[in-house]
Amino acid sequence: MIHKVVSVRTFAAVFVALLALTFTTVAISKLDLGEYNFICAMTIAVIKGALVVAFFMDVRRSSSLTKLFVGAGFFWMAILLVFILSDYHSRGWLPRPAWW
């Protein structure tokens, strides 16, 4: 596996993007967008996290095996959160049976 050393310019671009996204997320939090406040904040956080994983942690050039492990980690985390949310959101959707 032979890789070139990543240029400072690439890292600087990612760095500036991360700072810009931080400003954006703080600015958006001052606006009242209702439900979209949360959606925007989390979308920006996911983008920032992905940038750090891909560039700073260099996963984009890591071996397939490493990518699989990284993906499995975040996938399991997603299972945890999605199943918790589906449970709490769907409570009370069905009428309580008479024998309860």
Add this chain to the structure above:
Amino acid sequence: MGDIDATLHPTSAAHPAGVRQDLKHHFDDAAQQMESSTLGMWVFLVTEIMFFGGMFGGYTVYRNMYPEAFASTSHFMNVTIGAINTGVLICSSFTMVLAVRAAQLGQKKAIIAFLILTLILGCVFLGLKGVEYHEKWVEHHIPGPGFQYADARYFHQAQILFFLYFAMTGMHAMHMIVGAGLLTALIVMAARNRFSEHWYTPVEMIGLYWHFVDIVWIFLFPLLYLIGHTS
């Protein structure tokens, strides 16, 4: 500055005999050894994802149960310090990645300089965190017998959020303190000339750890400071 024509994870064939690359006998070559280290480090980081995942899961449950109470606590979070700390951590990740890059190029002085910068930024983060914790102490926002909350309706529910706040930021700060210790060890190793462009695995692995801790904060900041800021 364009890509520099140096190879990463060099194979043993690329080096003349006698060049030190700390190749253990059970690996075929330096590339395989590096690959194993990276994979091993990621396995550890996956356990860390699970570890923090439990706390994020707890936060998800209680935020769904008490959305108004959780939103009301955002007014008592110091967004300015939180945002500055986010910036500080991003800067420290940038200097860390430059330290790894310097290691890959064998620039020994630059490694030390960037690692020291990273360590300083990490300490700035912890210092600001301390200022915030002190604010919480003064405002009686530390959960327990002395807890006070402006909105009596949310007294118990807001306390849950502050429990989560201290558990999550506290565990994150703990990881920062460990990271600072690891950085100090790296600086000592670099000063003793342990690293070269042929072997710099610890710099790269601790870099991964440092970036991971940064990612945790990237998610903590909006969840604890920004949610419900407008309501």
